[in-house]
Amino acid sequence: MNEIIRKRKSIRKYDPAALNETDLEKVREQIGAVKPLYPDIRFSIKIETSAKSKLKGKAPHNLVFYSEIKKGAYENIGFIGQQMDLFFSGAGFGSCWLGMAKPEEKAESGMSHVICMAFGRPDEPLHRSPDDFKRKPLLEISEGFDERLEAARLAPSGINVQNWFFVAENDEIHCYRKKGNPLLGLMAGKLGNIDMGIAICHIAEESDSFSFGKKEGVAERKKCTYIGTVGR
DSSP, rough: OOHHHHOOOOOOBBSSSSSOOHHHHHHHHHHHOOOOTTTOOEEEEEEEEEEEEEEEEEOOOEEEEOOOOOHHHHHHHHHHHHHHHHHHHHHHHHHEESSSOOOOOOTTTTTTEEEEEEEEBBSSSSSSOGGGGGOHHHHHEEEEEOOOOOHHHHHGGGOOOOEEEEEETTTEEEEEOOOOGGGGHHHHHHHHHHHHHHHHHHHTOSSSEEEEOOTTTOOOOEEEEEEEEEOO
């Protein structure tokens, strides 16, 4: 498995000092290299220093993700953003998804703010051992066998709900989002779909080749929404 997936963690305490221009240029280069889950959905990523957050040990920088809002937009941002999260962990920087943070800048015309990600130099251990992950066992979140599912199991999710289910068959993985608490309304759906994109990113990282899309004839599952199928 990808070594970074095996040891990454969400960092909540940061050195308040800003990164130098050389390091920020590396971040910009990675932003330019990310691959979307849905190439037809417009998005942008900006670096800000003033996104509002209640995170303790507030990070000196934030990535702000914007997107046109259409079907698949939130999964797309989760997929893209998790590439940045893994980059930060591998480059020696800490990062953390911020579901409730608000940016200072307004979105470009035709796009909306989706979510933020804190990043900077960590003021706590950057990595953890596989035994330190608090995750549901594979039997609770999947059916069938595919070695890539372990990477999906280790993916981060909002308040660690792990609201996903995967069915592996015929060298494909059908991806479902468990229906959330209706009392949480649209926010639960938005964050749940971002989380799906994050988990699918981990599957992609473990794939020799990767494709994703909705497939005809995939079985519905009770209390779940079918998101799409990963092939290779």
